[in-house]
Amino acid sequence: MELNILTLCYLIASVTFIVGLKMLSHPASARKGNLLAAAGMTIAILGTIFLYKDSEGNGLHNYAWIFAGLLIGGVIGTLAAKKVKMTAMPEMVSLFNGMGGACAALISIVEFNHLVKGYGAHLAAGGGPEFFAVLDKTTLLIILLGLIIGSISFAGSMIAWGKLNGRIKDISFKGQHLVNNLLILLIFGLAAYLLIASPAQTVPFFYAIVVLSLVYGIFFVMPIGGADMPVVISLLNSFTGVAAACGGFLYDNKVMLTGGILVGAAGTLLTILMCKAMNRSLMNVLLGSFGGSAAGGGAAAAASGGTYKEISLSDAATVMSYANKVMIVPGYGLAVAQAQHVCHELEKVLEAKGVDVKYAIHPVAGRMPGHMNVLLAEADVSYEKLLEMEQANDEFKSTDVVLVLGANDVVNPAAKNDPASPIFGMPILEVEEAKTVIVNKRSMKPGYAGIENQLFFQPRTSMLFGDAKKALQDLLAEIKSIG
Amino acid sequence: MELNILTLCYLIASVTFIVGLKMLSHPASARKGNLLAAAGMTIAILGTIFLYKDSEGNGLHNYAWIFAGLLIGGVIGTLAAKKVKMTAMPEMVSLFNGMGGACAALISIVEFNHLVKGYGAHLAAGGGPEFFAVLDKTTLLIILLGLIIGSISFAGSMIAWGKLNGRIKDISFKGQHLVNNLLILLIFGLAAYLLIASPAQTVPFFYAIVVLSLVYGIFFVMPIGGADMPVVISLLNSFTGVAAACGGFLYDNKVMLTGGILVGAAGTLLTILMCKAMNRSLMNVLLGSFGGSAAGGGAAAAASGGTYKEISLSDAATVMSYANKVMIVPGYGLAVAQAQHVCHELEKVLEAKGVDVKYAIHPVAGRMPGHMNVLLAEADVSYEKLLEMEQANDEFKSTDVVLVLGANDVVNPAAKNDPASPIFGMPILEVEEAKTVIVNKRSMKPGYAGIENQLFFQPRTSMLFGDAKKALQDLLAEIKSIG
Amino acid sequence: MLEWIQTHQQMIYIVILMIFVGIEVIGRVPSVLHTPLMSGANAIHGVVIIGAIIVMGQAEDGNYLAIILGFLAVVLGTLNVVGGFVVTDRMLEMFKKKK
Amino acid sequence: MLEWIQTHQQMIYIVILMIFVGIEVIGRVPSVLHTPLMSGANAIHGVVIIGAIIVMGQAEDGNYLAIILGFLAVVLGTLNVVGGFVVTDRMLEMFKKKK
Numbered sequence A, B: 001m002e003l004n005i006l007t008l009c010y011l012i013a014s015v016t017f018i019v020g021l022k023m024l025s026h027p028a029s030a031r032k033g034n035l036l037a038a039a040g041m042t043i044a045i046l047g048t049i050f051l052y053k054d055s056e057g058n059g060l061h062n063y064a065w066i067f068a069g070l071l072i073g074g075v076i077g078t079l080a081a082k083k084v085k086m087t088a089m090p091e092m093v094s095l096f097n098g099m100g101g102a103c104a105a106l107i108s109i110v111e112f113n114h115l116v117k118g119y120g121a122h123l124a125a126g127g128g129p130e131f132f133a134v135l136d137k138t139t140l141l142i143i144l145l146g147l148i149i150g151s152i153s154f155a156g157s158m159i160a161w162g163k164l165n166g167r168i169k170d171i172s173f174k175g176q177h178l179v180n181n182l183l184i185l186l187i188f189g190l191a192a193y194l195l196i197a198s199p200a201q202t203v204p205f206f207y208a209i210v211v212l213s214l215v216y217g218i219f220f221v222m223p224i225g226g227a228d229m230p231v232v233i234s235l236l237n238s239f240t241g242v243a244a245a246c247g248g249f250l251y252d253n254k255v256m257l258t259g260g261i262l263v264g265a266a267g268t269l270l271t272i273l274m275c276k277a278m279n280r281s282l283m284n285v286l287l288g289s290f291g292g293s294a295a296g297g298g299a300a301a302a303a304s305g306g307t308y309k310e311i312s313l314s315d316a317a318t319v320m321s322y323a324n325k326v327m328i329v330p331g332y333g334l335a336v337a338q339a340q341h342v343c344h345e346l347e348k349v350l351e352a353k354g355v356d357v358k359y360a361i362h363p364v365a366g367r368m369p370g371h372m373n374v375l376l377a378e379a380d381v382s383y384e385k386l387l388e389m390e391q392a393n394d395e396f397k398s399t400d401v402v403l404v405l406g407a408n409d410v411v412n413p414a415a416k417n418d419p420a421s422p423i424f425g426m427p428i429l430e431v432e433e434a435k436t437v438i439v440n441k442r443s444m445k446p447g448y449a450g451i452e453n454q455l456f457f458q459p460r461t462s463m464l465f466g467d468a469k470k471a472l473q474d475l476l477a478e479i480k481s482i483g
Numbered sequence C, D: 001m002l003e004w005i006q007t008h009q010q011m012i013y014i015v016i017l018m019i020f021v022g023i024e025v026i027g028r029v030p031s032v033l034h035t036p037l038m039s040g041a042n043a044i045h046g047v048v049i050i051g052a053i054i055v056m057g058q059a060e061d062g063n064y065l066a067i068i069l070g071f072l073a074v075v076l077g078t079l080n081v082v083g084g085f086v087v088t089d090r091m092l093e094m095f096k097k098k099k
């Protein structure tokens, strides 16, 4: 009876995961979808705690430990998630993802110890040394898979987290890819040996796999550029999904199986979609060639170039005050400078003067998909003012002033004109169609892709150098003083 | 071993069905998708014939009968499908669908007889009269479901087939919906009785269900207008899918289960999408109110109206010959008159004169989705010349002459202007934007929806009465004579 | 009922997932493809032929009712499958772009 | 291998269907939702917590390794689940239209 109800709980949870994920992929229903999946998860967890019976019909014990764990994890998780700054959210996701991976790996370790104990009992009962005769290979295979994938996901997520909050720098050495490949071969070789060759002493091999997997996770993420971390996190996310599914196999538990595979499949596709939005391939991201070269290539590119003109604060303030329509193009620099609130200020002041102000949002502006939406939403910019790329491109022609705030690659005309450019083919915001373009950045240095931007040298463009927050504050003061 | 291979065959077949259906829903891959599903089906059939074993490990026998059946069905099916005229294809689909439904019902009948025999054996072995004690209720439930759904699908498909080829007229009587509802209640009541009350003599009840289901199938489709048959066929198609899935439950056969449910789910959604494309609800179609009233309401509507002007053949020929751009809007009348070949002739002659000729295809023009595409493709009209509704609406402004050939509802401006109109809200081809509109039909009678068309009374519109094929032939002769 | 869910849980999962797959797979179909898609789906449910083959292949020698009904089922099922795929292929052939 | 497929066939069907569902369900996501979707999916794989609860709840009294590792697993898994859903909700809150 109890088991029957538990089966129903799991069935309901599986369905909420699917429906929740589906709702999450439509803007209007996304929030409800998240809550639905959370409700399903709650049902599955409570069901497990109170109704679970193993194959011999024994329920769970250690309730104190279980509830203590849930409480501690729940409180810390809620606080961390509530306190984190908007711009630090990808880091947070990475951290939580790592926790999931570690959890899967720990489960594998405990279950392996059970197996070893079983072996001990088998020996004590006078059994021969053929440990593997008494154990189901499939079980061991799944334990190993969950262990390897979970450990890689854990270690990789920690590195990604460190990179995103700036504690860890990109490190790569010659032949790193070769070392990585050898490492993964070694891991699977050891696992296969454990499975097939039935060595007398399996325990050290098992822990060797743990260590090697952790090392691989670190080496895997290390050389990839910090700006590519969202893609890496998405990939590691799908890894953790697969590790969770391994647990589903192990306990013949449908909700773990379906939830894990769902995330594994959806996460993989999402990773590919993210790469596509940046017009790159997953391989290209993983090899770290693009993000890695940005720093080096950047300086070289900045050396060349033509002549550009600067604009004074008061001139900028004047053209914007007397414009009919101003379009703001936010980019990574805005996020770094945390200038979203000042930007919203500026918008309100201009609107009060009768200027029509809108934002043009490029899908991959910033460093994570939706970065600009989240950032501007944090500063209470109204949703209706955010134009997607296609809409914005239709409106630039009728725009008087475009104010580019710390964006670079997403307004680089080379993506349209120069087939030799690494970003050629990426759709961009065609700001050069507007009457005047004012670009705010700190220097002539290139952006993420590390390439020169011809936009800055065009006659209609003028530069307003300085940190985005500072420049906007000064601009705001000037505009207000115009009256 | 053999069973293992069979499981693999079924797994492969299930995947080909899913992937095939997915490919079928994209124009570029549709044909390959169909072939892929067919290949999967072949694997499943051959696997079953040679590898199937029942739970006691016995293989199949009666190979002569099986191969004879396959041969006969295969030859007739291929010939029928190859010979059928393009415009008669929906009929053909309906017929094949009915065969599938009948097949599912026959399986249920045979399996029920097995059960009854088992009962006999049970009695002979000295068992009590409690027939139902020895049989699994789930099995009986599934047999009954397959029987009812299969029979309804069979009978309904036959009526739909008859309606489409004109042999059966719409028949409805007062209170028919009430009768239908009572009938379905009776069927399920009998089935529940069979399941729960364990009557001593079940056989007559069972056959009563067969007969009632067939009658219900007939009554269900009878009142629905002939033009709505594509929707009905799509619905019955998903019914047959569910009936097939019942077979999957019965034999614990995964490929029947997955294939059946796949079609059941996809078919239901497809039915809804079809209704949406006509801006109607499924309920509205099934109640037969819209299609049914067309004939009656039509005459009344035709009585009212303003003044229209006719155009002579020679005038029509002249304006078209000297136009820069002509857009042809084909409709149901073109299909009825089988005028697609002459139409293609006309296109070629005009193109030879330097006129740019295109076709504007409304998604629900004609009587089945894609009707016009299929029709014009049959006449070798090039795919590039067919514009979808949105494209066409962009181009009407720059069009000199629109030639409406036997279309009516799809060019009715009431769908945009008149909120009281039954077709209000349906997207239409906005032909009134063009400089001149020439409408060919036989009379001022309304089309499928049975409503007046203000387009015919507009100053830019002129009528060219006559059967589409005849009129086009005459027009062609005139245009050629202009030289 | 609960017990029934327990014993048939794998089946239930497969059915539910299949419903999701069926609905999602069709989601984006352009309306010109409605008829071929309907026809293709029609051919796929012809998988019921497998049940017919099993019924036919298990019919006992003397059981004429089972043999006749089974034979009929095989013929009708084959009609559904073969006719369905062939007619779909013919429809789709019409859509292919001219070279 | 074949035998393995036979004994685990239901599982295999569920896995394959789930892969299709996962891919299809995501298919049409607009790029602004990439990050919340990633975060939501991250919370869902926190279902691994169920494994942790089972491990913890089955740990024998004297087996400190199992108890400690199990406890750690429960804490980490809960972090993943709770933190994941809360952070996703916060992200999505930002997207809601202003009244």
Ligand SMILES: NC(=O)c1ccc[n+]([C@@H]2O[C@H](COP(=O)([O-])OP(=O)(O)OC[C@H]3O[C@@H](n4cnc5c(N)ncnc54)[C@H](OP(=O)(O)O)[C@@H]3O)[C@@H](O)[C@H]2O)c1
Pocket (backbone or CB within 6 Å): A227, A228, A229, A230, A278, A330, A331, A332, A333, A334, A336, A337, A363, A364, A365, A366, A367, A368, A369, A370, A371, A405, A406, A407, A408, A409, A410, A411, A440, A441, A442, A443, A444, A445, A446, A447, A448, A449, A466, A467, A468, A469
């Ligand atoms: N959104 C995503 O999911 C995602 C993920 C990974 C990678 N990417 C990539 O990131 C790039 C995004 O383009 P983007 O135009 O937003 O950024 P970008 O091309 O990286 O350019 C950012 C610019 O901001 C300026 N900047 C930096 N700090 C600033 C500050 N404090 N104040 C003012 N300006 C500052 C920098 O110039 P100075 O140094 O001269 O100030 C830099 O040129 C694309 O190449 C995209 O492919 C996006």
Ligand SMILES: NC(=O)c1ccc[n+]([C@@H]2O[C@H](COP(=O)([O-])OP(=O)(O)OC[C@H]3O[C@@H](n4cnc5c(N)ncnc54)[C@H](OP(=O)(O)O)[C@@H]3O)[C@@H](O)[C@H]2O)c1
Pocket (backbone or CB within 6 Å): B227, B228, B229, B230, B278, B330, B331, B332, B333, B334, B336, B337, B363, B364, B365, B366, B367, B368, B369, B370, B371, B405, B406, B407, B408, B409, B410, B411, B440, B441, B442, B443, B444, B445, B446, B447, B448, B449, B466, B467, B468, B469
């Ligand atoms: N495509 C689908 O899937 C589908 C399915 C079910 C229903 N429908 C419905 O069908 C309608 C389709 O619109 P439609 O504009 O194509 O057709 P329609 O509105 O039904 O009009 C067809 C017109 O063709 C004329 N006609 C009939 N025979 C003719 C002939 N031999 N020569 C010349 N003209 C002839 C008729 O007028 P005369 O009698 O005066 O000649 C009639 O007004 C829509 O209402 C749609 O919702 C479509």
